[in-house]
Amino acid sequence: QVQLVESGGGLVQAGGSLRLSCAASGRTISTYIMGWFRQAPGKERDFVAAIRWSDGYMHYGSSVKDRFTISRDNAKNTVYLQMNSLKPEDTAVYSCALRPNSYITTTHQTYDYWGQGTQVTVSS
DSSP: OEEEEEEOOEEEETTOOEEEEEEEEESOOSSOEEEEEEEOTTSOEEEEEEEETTTOOEEEOTTTTTTEEEEEEGGGTEEEEEEOSOOGGGOEEEEEEEESSSSOOOOGGGOOEEOOOEEEEEEO
16 A cells, blocks of 8 residues: 655735645555646645656646646655645645556546645635
């Protein structure tokens, strides 16, 4: 099993920044994707960003590109999501997920392991 634990959510004003962290532990997987998804009340779970652990290749959702940055720390088995220029529409529960595969996908059903989620609230 793989355990994912997020941290770093909170309340921020529009235009502000937050950094989310997701620490992975448990079973060792040689090839995988780490992704971030978000879900606002009454809405579908949306893809935010993902990174391929082996080479750092990244992919972003269109609504966050140029504002959010995903990165990883191999030594800490941790993935980060730096969120800048936050907007009220970024308000959601953000969850990290792991896909034991080498191909990045944007559909949440293709990710096998999930963290508990962390709330991000952006006030106007």
